Amino acid sequence: MNPFQKRTALRIAAVSILLASLASPVSWFVARDRAEKSVVALAIEESGRLLHHHNALDLSGPDAASHAAAAAQTIAGGLFDIAEIYDSQGRKLAEATTAEGKVVEPSLPKHGPPSYTAPSFESLKPAEKLWALRVFVPLHISETDTSGPITGYFEGVRVVPAWQQGQILGTALTAALLVCLASLLCGAAIYPVVVHLSADNERKAREVLDSHISMMEALGRAIAKRDSDTGAHNYRVAWIAARIAEKMGLSGGAMQALIAGSFLHDVGKIGIPDAILLKPGRLDDQEMDIMRTHVDQGEEIVTGMGWLDGAQAVVAGHHEKWDGSGYPRGRAGAAISLAARIFAVADVFDALCSKRPYKEPMTFDASMLILERDTGSHFDPAVMAAFQPMAREIFERLAISSENDARKLLEGCIRQHFEM
Numbered sequence: 369m370n371p372f373q374k375r376t377a378l379r380i381a382a383v384s385i386l387l388a389s390l391a392s393p394v395s396w397f398v399a400r401d402r403a404e405k406s407v408v409a410l411a412i413e414e415s416g417r418l419l420h421h422h423n424a425l426d427l428s429g430p431d432a433a434s435h436a437a438a439a440a441q442t443i444a445g446g447l448f449d450i451a452e453i454y455d456s457q458g459r460k461l462a463e464a465t466t467a468e469g470k471v472v473e474p475s476l477p478k479h480g481p482p483s484y485t486a487p488s489f490e491s492l493k494p495a496e497k498l499w500a501l502r503v504f505v506p507l508h509i510s511e512t513d514t515s516g517p518i519t520g521y522f523e524g525v526r527v528v529p530a531w532q533q534g535q536i537l538g539t540a541l542t543a544a545l546l547v548c549l550a551s552l553l554c555g556a557a558i559y560p561v562v563v564h565l566s567a568d569n570e571r572k573a574r575e576v577l578d579s580h581i582s583m584m585e586a587l588g589r590a591i592a593k594r595d596s597d598t599g600a601h602n603y604r605v606a607w608i609a610a611r612i613a614e615k616m617g618l619s620g621g622a623m624q625a626l627i628a629g630s631f632l633h634d635v636g637k638i639g640i641p642d643a644i645l646l647k648p649g650r651l652d653d654q655e656m657d658i659m660r661t662h663v664d665q666g667e668e669i670v671t672g673m674g675w676l677d678g679a680q681a682v683v684a685g686h687h688e689k690w691d692g693s694g695y696p697r698g699r700a701g702a703a704i705s706l707a708a709r710i711f712a713v714a715d716v717f718d719a720l721c722s723k724r725p726y727k728e729p730m731t732f733d734a735s736m737l738i739l740e741r742d743t744g745s746h747f748d749p750a751v752m753a754a755f756q757p758m759a760r761e762i763f764e765r766l767a768i769s770s771e772n773d774a775r776k777l778l779e780g781c782i783r784q785h786f787e788m
Contacts, residue, residue: 376562384555395540395547403536407526408489408503410447415505415522418442419453425507427455427520436462436520444469448524449500455520458482468527472500482506482521499528581782584676587669588631590638600771601718603778606630608714608762609707610781615754616710621678623785626707629670629682631778633711636666636683663687663696681705686715691745701748709748713739713755716746721763732763 419425422439426432436453440462443451449469453462458481465473475494484504492500507520528536588602609630613623637645640662644655651659666683670676685699685708692700720735730738736759743752766774 376566377559380555380559380562384552387551387554392544392548392551395543397540398543403539405489407528407536408501412487412503412505414447415443415451415503415524418446419507419522425519426509427453427461427507432520433461437464440464443522443524447526449527450523450525452523453520454482454523456518458521461520469525471495472498472525472527476500476502476525482523484521485518501526501528581786584628584631587635591632591634600774601722602631602634603771603774604722604766604769605633605711605714605718607774607777607781608718608766609711610778610785611758611762612710612714612751612755613707615758616706616751618706618710619785622707625678625681626710627778627781627785628676629679629686629707630711630714632666632670632676632679633682633686633715634662634666635669636662636664638669639665660687660695681707682711684708686711688712689746690748693745704748709751713747713751716742717755717759717762718766721766732760735763 419439422442423431423435427436432455440451440453441464444464444466449466450473451462451464452460454460472494476492482504485506487503487505489501489503492502494500502525503523505522505524506514506518507522508514508516509519510516591602606627610623610627613626618626640659644651644658647655663684663686667680670679670683682705685697685704688694688697688699688704688708689712690701690704690709692698717735717739720730720738721732723729736756739747739752739755743749765777769777
């Protein structure tokens, strides 16, 4: 399991556990509430049947009290432990209580004469390990037609026995556990789908990135075909710039832009005439002016090319100098992008240390003397401070590297910083 899969598994597991911890109590509460309502509905139905049987629905006649007493006595011996029957004015006509009812009755909340118009109930905990359900039912002449006037009220209290408590709580607990299990199974089922989609997305992203890098290398090879000095130089200087940037804490998009810009810094030379680009001797002033246009031409090439837009900072500023004496814009100090300032050190160092058709490579010490001499004029002192401790190791590494070796060094950087 790779790091991404581990992160995905942990996140899905965390979400599944969170959902389970939230949904399980809710399902437990809902299941218990439904069980309570089922018990209450059954009790109301049964009490209505008994009230009808004892002619205790119409409580306005002379025999209302005796009918109510008979009904209350029967009901209290059945589903209820306390049965109270009131007339339409809220006066109590009868009450019957079982032994369990007598125990809990003192703990029940008191209320005034009933005046409600719809059935309701409340769940009570009169004492430890005791659970009671109290129902309030308005009475009508007809059991089925509740649109007529209220003829009385029935109130009953059922002390839920231990076996029924266990049944209700067991049902609620089972529902909660099933919801918890469903949440966890859902997470387990989603995980392979997410991993598959992510792997597919990563593969497509890698293909796009590969095509971008191939395009960058194609442009680099095109430059090298016209200017033989730039082939290995592009690989080396991009790698050196990346090493300096790592030391200075660059990463992500800033690092990617630096690598692309360093590799393509001379892309504008494609537009320079061969007579000037390949001239073996020194260029005159007019030819030098034309040569310097490669900066603007390079900037035009990379601008608007999507992901290569980031390369514009190095391409446009790789000939600027810290003191403002560079070209084409004469920018100075922090006005020059950090990527261009890093590249300037890498570019000159590689140029000094490399063999060219018109010169032999300089020694490490001689090269560093020139860089140190020009620090504060050509080079950013902060970039030089980051580069100096690693300069000899870079020099020794490149001294024994062919163009293919330099390419492999840069490929390692690309794979690291482009997250391949």
